[in-house]
Amino acid sequence: xxxxIIGTGRIGSTLARILVAAxxxxxxxxxxxxxxxxxxxxxxxxxxxxxxxVQAAERAELLVLMVPFDRAxxxxxxxxxxxxxxxxxxxxxxxxxxxxGFGPKSSSExxxxxxxxxxxxxxxxxxxxxxxxxxxxxxxxxxxxRLAHYTAxxxxxxxxxxxxxxxxLGFAPVxxxxxHSGGILQQPDGPLFNHPFTEAQALAWISH
Numbered sequence: 001x002x003x004x005i006i007g008t009g010r011i012g013s014t015l016a017r018i019l020v021a022a023x024x025x026x027x028x029x030x031x032x033x034x035x036x037x038x039x040x041x042x043x044x045x046x047x048x049x050x051x052x053x054v055q056a057a058e059r060a061e062l063l064v065l066m067v068p069f070d071r072a073x074x075x076x077x078x079x080x081x082x083x084x085x086x087x088x089x090x091x092x093x094x095x096x097x098x099x100x101g102f103g104p105k106s107s108s109e110x111x112x113x114x115x116x117x118x119x120x121x122x123x124x125x126x127x128x129x130x131x132x133x134x135x136x137x138x139x140x141x142x143x144x145x146r147l148a149h150y151t152a153x154x155x156x157x158x159x160x161x162x163x164x165x166x167x168x169l170g171f172a173p174v175x176x177x178x179x180h181s182g183g184i185l186q187q188p189d190g191p192l193f194n195h196p197f198t199e200a201q202a203l204a205w206i207s208h
Contacts, residue, residue, distance in 0.1 A: 001165065002027060004060025006053050006075065007067040011089070011129040013040060015064065018136060020047045022168045029056040031071070057081055062161060064089050064124065069100075069107065073114050085158045086111075086118040089125045091188050099188035106183030108152065119158035122176075122183040123151045123166070126193045135196070136170025146172040148202040150192060152182025172199030176206060 003019055004027040005012050016026045025047045028037050034050035041048045049059075057063055057080040065072050069092040092100040092107045102110055108122040127135075127149065135147045149166045151159040151173055163173030176182030176192070185192050185206075197205065 001025070002059060002061045003165070004029070004051075004056035004063040006030070006056055006063065006065055008037060008040060009066070011132065012064075012066040014129045014133045015066070015089075015124065016040065016044060016048065018133065018169050019165075020044045022170075024165075024168070025049075027051050027056045027059045029053045031067070054080055057084065061085070062087065062165065065111070066090065066124075069093070072111060076115070078115055079117070081115050081118040084118050085155075085161050086115060086120050087124055087162060088120055088122045088183075091125050091193075093188065101189075106152075106180050107187055108179050108183035112179065119153070119155045120179060121151050121153040121155070121158050121162045122179060122186055123162050124149060126150060126186050127196065128194060131196055138170075143172070144200040145198050146170065148172045148174045148197050148199050150174050150176045150182070150186050150202070152176045152186060153179050172202075174199060174202045174206070 002025045006029045008030045019026050027049050029051050037050035041050050057076050062085045064087040066089045069090045088108045088111045094100050112120050140146050149171045151162050153159045166173040176185045
């Protein structure tokens with residue numbers, strides 16, 4: 001699958017590396033422009049290309065947002081992601097580094113307001129980049145011992161697509177439910193954030 005990643009900091013670059021290692025193609029974009037990505041594209045090889053944010057949205061079958069949260073609102077024309085599986089991998093913090101609240105909504109529901117016709121899935125935001133880089137390749141005695149990545153959303157097929165990517169990377173996809181309640185579980189103030197649960201542990205927690 002051709003996956004677009006907008007935001008190439010530590011977490012975005014790490015995701016690009018493990019996607020290419022798993023056989024995926026990536027289209028990368030950041031705020032500094034395509035030429036700034038030359039070293040990363042050279043490292044990743046022929047399965048990676050640099051683009052603008054709008055070009056990444058046009059070329060990708062699945063698009064991952066990994067930019068600072070507030071920048072996402074005006075990042076793309078709203079119609080650029082109509083019908084696109086859009087992964088909200090962002091975490092909303094305030095100026096003091098504390099989790100931001102959105103009243104009764106999840107942060108992903110705010111993203112859905114910005115891009116109302118995108119197929120939004122909250123995912124790939126709960127794991128530290130250093131864990132993400134290596135944990136999927138660590139041998140596990142059983143499948144249930146794989147570390148979990150989560151999907152939340154209101155489009156079942158979109159969640160299946162993201163779950164397939166998660167499995168390709170060597171992690172266990174765990175569905176946390178709708179974009180509202182499941183997204184809240186994954187946010188920085190939620191119980192699943194920055195806890196490297198195995199699939200078994202995650203399922204036990206969610207079902208309790």
